[in-house]
Amino acid sequence: MLFAPIGRFMEYSRTAASMGGHGVIQRYREFLPVSEDTCIISLNEGNTPLIQSHNLVQAMGGGFSLFVKYEGLNPTASFKDRGMTMAVTKAVENEVRAIVCASTGNTSASAAAYAARAGLTCVVLIPEGKISYGKIAQALIHGAKTIEIRGNFDDALELVRELGMRDDIEIVNSINPFRIQGQKTAAFEICDELGDAPDLHFLPVGNAGNITSYWMGYNEYKESGKSTSLPRMMGWQAEGSAPIVKGHVVTSPETVATAIRIGNPASWEQAVRASEESSGEIDTVSDDEILDAHRMLARTEGIFVEPASAAGIAGIVKSHARGQITQGSTVVVTVTGHGLKDPGIAIENAKAKSVVVEPNIKSVLHALGLE
Secondary structure, three states, rough: OOOOHHHHHHHHHHHHHOOOOOOOHHHHHHHOOOOOOOOOOOOOOOOEEEEHHHHHHHHOOOOOEEEEEEHHHHOEEOOOOHHHHHHHHHHHHHOEEEEEOOOOHHHHHHHHHHHHHHHHEEEEEOOOOOOOOHHHHHHHHHEEEEEOOOOOOHHHHHHHHHHHOOOOOEEEOOOOHHHHHHOOOOHHHHHHHHHOOOOEEEEEEEOHHHHHHHHHHHHHHHHHOOOOOOOOEEEEEEOOOHHHHHHHOOOOOOOOHHHHOOOOOOOHHHHHHHHHOOEEEEEEEEEEHHHHHHHHHHHHHHOOOOOHHHHHHHHHHHHHOOOOOOOEEEEEEOOOOEEHHHHHHHHHHHOOOOOOOOOOHHHHHHOOOOO
8 A cells, every 4th residue: 555544644634733843843933834733743853063163174274163064963864854844744734645755865764754753655766776775774664665766866856756746645855845945944043053144155066955945044034134144155066966067967977975966956046046146156076075075074073974965075175275265254064964874985985994803902002003
């Protein structure tokens, strides 16, 4: 049976209002398209740490303040939860019985978890062999009906668009406008913690929903009087998956950063508009630069992220070397997912191995070079 039993769904609809918890919809209700009667589906997402990163700045030569928005500490370990709480909340409000998404991993994990919370069926289409074990494990354990497509993410998304034409299925990719609404709350949190918007905001760009939503959030907060400035939005694509920078669809995108391995972003136009309106830019970093940044962030700050998250860090390194970050600037970078999403890449990129010794102190000291 594809769909969850209707009886369970209706019972959930009557009781879901008590499950709003302390997530982003409750905290920022005045900025979101919900009413007092909306049944909020939440896992207490958001309120992720904004970590000041002194060591990383010093490693680059200093001169500015850097804050890392660590979205890997959301319930399913990525920023996707902010948008998913809104998308699934509205799906329940619209009385659909299933949600569907195409995914490189993080969207499927988040959709599956929030669908389980809501008592909805979740259908996930993923590119065959192009998703890390950490991410597919999440989708499967939450009960998602997972289908691998012999193609790439963009092929999967086209099929999702067709499925979404049914009245009983809701698409929860970022083409769903409620996803963007939820994701914009991260900009609110940054302004609340810093007291205003930063001077520059760096982030990876894949399907381009994040740069779109942050720019929306910063503008709404400024218009409401809760902040007084706007940042320059600095988006970073992987060289092998950079359709926005190249100006055309990439039919076979390739990068070690699987979460941004997308050749035809759904929010392409909105992302370009965000970069242009903010006097920012969207540029590329190589896989080597991404992996260097991935390792650097872990070893200088103790922050473990998936490779796609490190694209923004690599962008900061590149921009600083170009002289684009002025003295005294306040810079924020969003790292979008936790490192345990893709442990295989982390082990390879560590460029280190554990050592096996006999169970005695002499052997341990020898291994440490302390004899």
